[in-house]
Structures are given as C-alpha cells and as structure tokens.
Amino acid sequence: MGMTMTQKILAAHSGLDKVSAGQLIEADLDIVLGNDITAPVAINEFEKANLNNIYSKEKIVLVMDHFTPNKDIKAAEQCRRVREFAEKHQIVNFFDVGEMGIEHALLPEKGLVKAGDCIIGADSHTCTYGALGAFSTGVGSTDMAAGMASGKVWLKVPKAVKINLEGKFNANVSGKDLILHIIGKIGVDGALYKSMEFSGEGAANLSADDRLCVANMVIEAGAKNGIFPVDDKTIEYMKQAGAVDYKVFEADPDAEYDGEITVDLSALKPTVAFPHLPENTHPVDEITENIKIHQSVIGSCTNGRYEDMAAAANVMKGKKVAKGVRCIIIPATQKIYLECIKSGFAEIFIEAGAIISTPTCGPCLGGHTGILAAGERAVATTNRNFVGRMGHTTSEVYLASPYVAAKAAIKGYLGRDII
Amino acid sequence: MKVKGTVHKYGDNIDTDVIIPARYLNTTDPEELKLHCMEDIDAGFVNKVKPGDIMTGGKNFGCGSSREHAPIAIKSAGIACIIAESFARIFYRNAINIGLPIIESAPAVKAIKDGDIVEIDFDKGRIKVGDKVYNAPAFPQFIQDIISAGGLLKKTGAKNGL
Numbered sequence: 072m073g074m075t076m077t078q079k080i081l082a083a084h085s086g087l088d089k090v091s092a093g094q095l096i097e098a099d100l101d102i103v104l105g106n107d108i109t110a111p112v113a114i115n116e117f118e119k120a121n122l123n124n125i126y127s128k129e130k131i132v133l134v135m136d137h138f139t140p141n142k143d144i145k146a147a148e149q150c151r152r153v154r155e156f157a158e159k160h161q162i163v164n165f166f167d168v169g170e171m172g173i174e175h176a177l178l179p180e181k182g183l184v185k186a187g188d189c190i191i192g193a194d195s196h197t198c199t200y201g202a203l204g205a206f207s208t209g210v211g212s213t214d215m216a217a218g219m220a221s222g223k224v225w226l227k228v229p230k231a232v233k234i235n236l237e238g239k240f241n242a243n244v245s246g247k248d249l250i251l252h253i254i255g256k257i258g259v260d261g262a263l264y265k266s267m268e269f270s271g272e273g274a275a276n277l278s279a280d281d282r283l284c285v286a287n288m289v290i291e292a293g294a295k296n297g298i299f300p301v302d303d304k305t306i307e308y309m310k311q312a313g314a315v316d317y318k319v320f321e322a323d324p325d326a327e328y329d330g331e332i333t334v335d336l337s338a339l340k341p342t343v344a345f346p347h348l349p350e351n352t353h354p355v356d357e358i359t360e361n362i363k364i365h366q367s368v369i370g371s372c373t374n375g376r377y378e379d380m381a382a383a384a385n386v387m388k389g390k391k392v393a394k395g396v397r398c399i400i401i402p403a404t405q406k407i408y409l410e411c412i413k414s415g416f417a418e419i420f421i422e423a424g425a426i427i428s429t430p431t432c433g434p435c436l437g438g439h440t441g442i443l444a445a446g447e448r449a450v451a452t453t454n455r456n457f458v459g460r461m462g463h464t465t466s467e468v469y470l471a472s473p474y475v476a477a478k479a480a481i482k483g484y485l486g487r488d489i490i
Numbered sequence: 491m492k493v494k495g496t497v498h499k500y501g502d503n504i505d506t507d508v509i510i511p512a513r514y515l516n517t518t519d520p521e522e523l524k525l526h527c528m529e530d531i532d533a534g535f536v537n538k539v540k541p542g543d544i545m546t547g548g549k550n551f552g553c554g555s556s557r558e559h560a561p562i563a564i565k566s567a568g569i570a571c572i573i574a575e576s577f578a579r580i581f582y583r584n585a586i587n588i589g590l591p592i593i594e595s596a597p598a599v600k601a602i603k604d605g606d607i608v609e610i611d612f613d614k615g616r617i618k619v620g621d622k623v624y625n626a627p628a629f630p631q632f633i634q635d636i637i638s639a640g641g642l643l644k645k646t647g648a649k650n651g652l
Contacts, residue, residue, distance in 0.1 A: 095630060095632045108512075108515045108557065108559075109556065109557065109558070111518050112518045112558050112559065112562075115518055116643055117643075119643075120643035120644065122643065137515075138515075138516060142516075143516060145516035145517055146516045149516060149517075149518070192556075193556055193558075194555075194556055195554065195555050195556040195580055197556075209556045209580050210556060210580060210583060210584075211556050211557075211558035211561075211580060211583060211584035211587060212558040212584075213558060213584065213587035213588060213641070213642050213643060214583060214584075214587060214642065216643060217642050217643055220643075225632065225636075259503055259550060259553060260503070260549055260550040260553070260576065260578070263550065263576060263578070263579065264579050293550060293553065293578060293579070295579055348503060436507070436512040436515075436555070437507075437511065437512045437513055438512055438513070438515075455505075455507070455554060455555075457505045457507040457508065457554060458505075458507070458508055458530055458531065459507060459508065459511055459530040460507050460512075464530045
C-alpha cells in the first residue's frame with residue numbers, strides 16, 4: 072500500500088522510507104510558529120525547563136497579531152515578553168507592528184513556508200500552509216517550546232480523507248463557500264485526527280488565495296492538516312513570495328484513504344454557517360427569513376487576502392453600508408493593505424462607510440476592534456462562530472465569504488435576496 | 491494513581507472559547523485563568539468546583555483554538571481528570587503535555603450523570619461509576635513516556651542533555 076502526500080512528507084522528515092497511519096514518529100521541523108497569545112506561554116515553559124538554546128535563529132517565527140496594536144496593558148506586557156525573547160535569542164523572523172500581518176497570511180506571502188515543509192505552529196489555523204503542499208499543523212505552547220529547543224515534534228501519522236474536487240466555481244462563489252459546504256457535510260469532527268487531501272481538476276482550478284482559505288478551515292472539521300497538490304499556480308505563488316528550496320511530494324496512486332468525498336464546484340452556491348457551529352451551513356438562497364445584522368467583518372487569516380478585498384470592493388463600489396451596520400474591513404498584511412490603497416479599494420470602502428483597520432486578528436476571537444454587545448449579530452468572513460466568539464455570550468456570528476459579507480453590509484441583513 | 495471526585499458534566503463540541511474566553515488571554519497566569527474557566531457556558535462552575543473533581547464531555551471536547559490556556563485553566567481550577575467521548579487533537583496533545591489526565595470512553599460518559607461520584611484508576615485504565623466499571627484504552631508507550639518523564643519538556647530536556 073502506498074502513502075498519501077502527507078505521509079510522504081512525514082516519512083521524509085523522520086528519516087524513514089515509509090510510514091503508515093497510526094505510527095508514532097519524531098519529525099524534523101522546518102518552521103516553528105507562535106504569536107502574542109501562545110508564545111508567552113511557550114516562553115514561560117521554555118525557561119522553566121531551563122532550555123537555554125533555540126534550534127535555529129531562522130526557523131522560529133514569532134508574529135504579534137492577535138491583540139495588536141496592543142489592546143491593553145496586559146497585552147502590551149505579553150508582546151514585550153516575546154520581543155525580549157526574540158532579541159535575546161536573535162530570532163530573525165520576529166514581526167512586530169509595522170511589519171506584521173495576520174500570521175497565516177504573512178508567512179506564505181514572505182516565502183517562509185513552502186511545498187514539502189514540515190511545520191508546527193502554536194495556533195490552530197497553522198493548517199493553512201497545506202495550500203502550498205506543506206505538512207502543517209496546529210499545536211499548543213508546550214509543543215512549541217519543545218520545537219523551539221529541539222527542532223522536532225512527535226506526531227501520530229494520520230489517516231486521510233480524500234476530497235475530489237470537480238469543475239469550476241460559478242461567479243461569486245469562492246473557497247470559503249467550498250470549505251463551509253464540506254464542513255456542513257462532514258461535521259465539526261468529520262475529519263478528526265485525519266488529513267484532508269484535496270485533489271482533482273477542481274483543486275487545480277482554485278486560485279492560491281482560495282486554496283489558502285480552504286486549508287485554513289480544515290481544523291473546523293477536526294482535521295490534523297489539509298493539503299493540496301503542488302502545481303504551476305503553487306510554484307508561481309512561491310516564486311512571487313521568494314520561497315526557494317521547495318520540494319514537491321505526490322500521493323502514491325495506491326495510497327490508502329479512510330473515506331472519499333467528491334464535490335462539484337459548479338454546483339456550489341454562496342453559503343453561510345449559522346451560530347454556533349461552523350457545520351450549521353445553509354446556502355444563502357435557502358435562508359427563509361431575513362436576519363438583521365449589526366456588524367460585518369471582512370478580514371482574518373481565512374479571508375483577509377487580496378482576492379477577498381477585491382471581492383468586497385467589487386460589491387461595495389458606489390454603494391453605502393446600510394444604516395445601523397458597522398462594516399470593519401481588515402486587510403491581513405501590510406502588503407495587502409497597500410494593495411488596497413493602490414487598487415482603489417480603500418477609497419471604495421471609505422466612501423461606502425466602512426472602516427479599514429491595520430492588520431490584526433482583533434474581532435475574530437473577540438479580542439478587540441469590533442466586539443459585539445448582548446444580542447448583536449455579525450456576518451463575518453472569519454472561521455469560528457462559537458458561543459461568545461466575537462463578544463457577549465448572547466451575540467451571534469454568521470460565517471460567510473467576503474462577497475456575502477459585503478452584500479449583507481449593504482443590505483443590512485442576511486437573506487435570500489441579497490445575492 | 492487513583493482519583494475520586496464529583497462530576498461536572500458537559501455536552502458535545504465543548505470549544506476552547508467557552509473553556510477560556512479569548513478576552514482573558516492577555517494573561518498566562520494559571521491563578522487568573524482559573525477564575526474564568528467555563529465562564530461562557532457555565533458561569534457557576536468556578537464557584538462549585540472542588541479540587542479533585544472530574545469533568546466529562548461528549549464528542550470533540552476542546553475543539554477550536556490551540557490555546558494551552560484551556561487545559562491550564564481546567565487543571566488550575568482543580569479538575570483531576572477529563573473523561574470524554576472524543577477529544578479534539580490539539581487539546582488532547584496539550585492536556586498530555588501539561589500533565590492533565592484525560593480519558594476517552596463513550597460508554598462511561600453516557601452512563602455518568604452530573605454530580606455523580608466517579609473513581610478512576612489510571613494504572614488499570616478503569617472508570618468506576620456506581621457499581622459499574624468501564625475500561626478505557628491505555629495510552630501508547632510513547633505518550634506514557636511523556637507522562638512518566640513529568641511532561642514533554644522534561645522529556646525533551648533529558649534528550650538534549652539538559
């Protein structure tokens with residue numbers, strides 16, 4: 072029996088010719104990532120264990136993105152803790168305000184993650200980099216601390232679910248609609264402990280930004296990682312980003328899969344996940360009653376990339392945000408922010424009555440820059456809609472694509488007639 | 491090792507946002523985190539939990555964010571063990587890495603009621619609920635080694651000659 076793409080990368084990083092599902096391995100790490108929430112805990116553990124040396128000055132990446140620009144004194148103290156650690160250990164890839172972006176948009180853009188890599192990050196959405204053909208998974212702070220010291224992580228080789236993608240999206244349907252559709256189909260634990268291996272002509276038809284969005288949310292189905300085959304689009308993306316020394320792995324034709332799903336991209340429609348689980352999905356045109364919204368958030372590690380900004384600008388051009396709706400747009404990196412200005416998107420957003428924030432995770436996790444009051448509703452291009460995720464426990468988050476979130480901002484509600 | 495305590499029972503898909511809401515993630519102090527443990531799903535939890543109590547959950551316990559603050563908050567609140575039908579994978583790793591015992595047993599979870607007194611024998615992998623005993627699968631050797639070393643970092647440190 073052959074190996075999946077994930078299994079091949081894991082074998083190559085653990086010095087083995089072959090690995091199989093369920094096997095425990097110790098893998099070499101190309102990147103160890105942390106942010107201003109998780110790195111302070113990792114640094115505490117690192118120092119408590121008297122681990123004085125990091126394994127590489129280049130391979131540890133620290134991004135101050137969650138509660139930045141510092142939302143309060145405690146957040147400022149946490150960033151200082153990470154900043155001082157980075158200075159002490161001469162960590163090259165430390166990104167502070169001015170250089171930072173939302174980590175999972177920033178690392179691919181900077182060429183720090185690439186095909187064939189084995190990556191861990193103390194952030195659950197670290198699975199994003201599978202879009203470029205890497206093995207990449209989220210861990211906690213203690214795993215991050217151990218990774219910083221040893222350059223290794225223990226892993227159980229995952230089983231795989233194969234996701235065959237066919238066809239092409241219709242207009243105004245995007246990667247977000249695809250991943251919400253899949254989560255709606257298999258549930259929030261539908262791929263628990265497994266890798267989601269995307270393939271087929273439909274996967275090749277997805278843009279790099281759409282693949283990053285899809286891989287980003289595989290964790291919402293419980294998956295360990297998601298991965299896309301490497302093709303010309305991947306190689307072009309990595310070239311633009313300056314990523315070098317990438318390695319292309321392909322699944323064996325006789326690789327074993329624990330289940331297969333086929334999705335016809337041309338049959339997908341704009342889709343929304345209702346509170347309070349990402350699996351509560353409904354096509355927009357099947358929403359029976361209009362749902363009044365108070366806020367629309369367009370950004371995050373899921374949907375804060377250039378194509379997302381373009382989709383929102385396309386909807387909002389010459390329109391006004393509905394009275395009573397706060398529309399918060401967050402380009403995910405400084406580069407995307409600048410592109411929004413140069414492309415005229417920034418003017419469209421401001422003319423429409425939206426605000427544009429500096430890159431931050433902010434409202435996605437209920438941190439800052441758009442917290443909801445009791446009973447308020449938001450449509451958001453973020454990735455989770457758990458109880459209290461964006462604010463008060465009685466507030467609600469509806470997950471959607473930038474196209475749908477922009478439409479809802481203009482109309483003031485989510486309903487079948489907004490698209 | 492054995493523990494015996496009162497059960498605090500929760501349902502499926504208990505996510506890390508309800509275990510410890512992100513608004514409290516501007517601290518890493520376990521003593522502060524424990525004051526807000528389970529706040530968004532059970533505001534009374536911190537007042538009723540006693541050291542040595544047991545928590546149960548349904549499917550996919552600990553889903554969502556990778557925040558280690560979640561098992562830290564539960565452990566520092568005094569919970570001696572979590573029994574669930576299944577755990578989300580990052581939470582599973584984090585709990586082991588910080589030394590918070592967790593056990594998967596769907597039959598035990600189904601039989602246990604909120605407020606029951608449950609006894610767990612980790613060496614034998616047994617969960618005792620009233621007169622009934624449920625067997626839980628043992629950890630793989632690799633994970634047992636992490637636990638017996640006193641956590642992942644002690645194991646890493648020993649390996650690196652520290």
